[in-house]
Amino acid sequence: MDFSLDKKHEMARTLFKEFAETEVKPLAQEVDETEVFPRGTVEKMAKAGFLGIPVPKEYGGQGCDPLTYVMCVEELSKVCGTTGVIVSAHTSLCIDPIMTYGTEEQKQKYVKDLATGAKLGAFALTEPGAGTDAQGAQTKAVLDGDEWVLNGSKCFITNGKEADVYIVIAITSIAEDKRGRKKKNFSAFIVDKGAPGFSFGTKEKKMGIRGSSTYELIFEDCRIPKENLLGPEGRGFPIAMHTLDGGRIGIAAQALGIAEGALDRAIEYTKERKQFGRSIAQQQNTQFKLADMATRIEAAKFLVYRAAIAKATQKVYSVEAAKAKLFAAETAMAVTTEVVQLFGGYGYIREYDVERMMRDAKITEIYEGTSEVQRMVISGALLK
């Protein structure tokens, strides 16, 4: 076992760190305060190749591995959780399912533009009545001649109004099992922005990651070409679950980055802040807290990188992804809360980054599968 990174990953980290410090960090507070999607940053990331890192070169990507992509989300999230999730949702939730389940035509038509950043991607599974219980979804799709007709709505969609391409999960048939119980069969679709009957509802006002564009999507007799069915008809649910396995690694990386960013601030601040005639870093209470946080972050990092490597080398990586996301998200929440405490009153003031980081951290325990869902996945594998 070798826990060291090779030279190309080290250099990639240097690149991501430099970009994050130069282009992202100076805007993080403003993006949070104004809740404005950082379009300029997205354009810069597109130019730098950050929007198609694990995608093969023949499809417009960078031809790197999932670990490099994870390091990118991590470094961006160290300074801005919003920017981290924009890249994660685009790459893991939109590009990845098209690369995994798409036809050659779909890859040519969609992945090339997504991987170069000419277009931005999103993924729509959640509905008002269907979160953790994704089977509760109501959005339907019916084939009418050469077109699928979608009706329903999706909520809490990351990159919502800013995306150009959406992966939408909808019911395409209802079957009865042996006992006569009704079971919904879902299918996955690729929907372009501007499709007739596709519009946006409410923009959500959020606690954290406030610059990410979170919208409701509305489909009213929305017509899309027949060939925009992604994967086999009726396989939408496993496609969505497999996509979320990958997505969780991205969110785990976001959580890891937020925790690391908060610890970095704590180290700087506790060295400067003086109480009782010496810096608070010289007090053992602080030292022990910093040590505990650093240890926990290191453990999270190994789980996240392990999951990224599993994605590259294994066909199934649900458990690795679930463990990484569970532990990294809870680490992000615990570390940011502790760092706010170390900052004292200043930690509660918006002028300092750490209160934003604490708000940003919370969502990592909720989206793309709550911590409870991750525990279900992990224990399910143990008890099967």
Added chain:
Amino acid sequence: MKIVVCIKQVPDTKGGVKFNPDGTLDRAAMLAIMNPDDKAGLEAALRIKEEHGAEVTVITMGLPKADDVLREALAMGADKAILVTDRVLGGADTWATSTTIAGALRNIDYDLIITGRQAIDGDTAQVGPQIAEHLNIPVISYAEDIRVEGDYVIVKRQYEDRYHEIKAKMPCLVTALSELNVPRYMTPGGIFDAYDSEVTVWGRNDLKDVDDSNLGLKGSPTKIAKASDKVRKGAGEKVTLDASESVDYIMSKLKEKHVI
């Protein structure tokens, strides 16, 4: 068209400079980066490549770890990289360095050579013009803009109070200022490719038409007596006076300091 960009790995001086007890730079304690003027020169070459089509080769002389800076250049978009490294080349001053680089460049074809104006660890601004002298080609220094038109290069040369626009027939050498442009980022895919590419490594025996007496520490006429960090200038003194009082004031100060 073939462009060669000479680059150097230097310690990052942003966080201050650290010295060994003997007065030499403690390079191990400082992060190594691509010299900023050289990076601007590389960016200029890559833009010429995009506009006119060109093959961009980067070359450096240094320790084996200078390989990093060549990979960075490849990751930004350079096509080929050459590392000149040899124990006998160590301790070189500007004369020995330019002799070495010129000896290496005699092995390859070039239309345009771009170097940085100066390296942030030495601040001499001598190596670029010396290479041109060794190769017997024209040099235009302090470029704040570089354009290529046919067989000619047109350079805006910066002066303190003005600039010159100079047109020269290639082959020629241009020294670049960091103000020339904002260098692009590497791309993740470029980094992966850079580590899959070969860096050509040359030693003393690969240098053409150079004499041992001009190489390394022995071939360096410069001896460093003492090195120091930049001395920070004070804020100075501000006075508000009318014209004739100002003249009197300045004259008295100059006399006080025995300048006049």
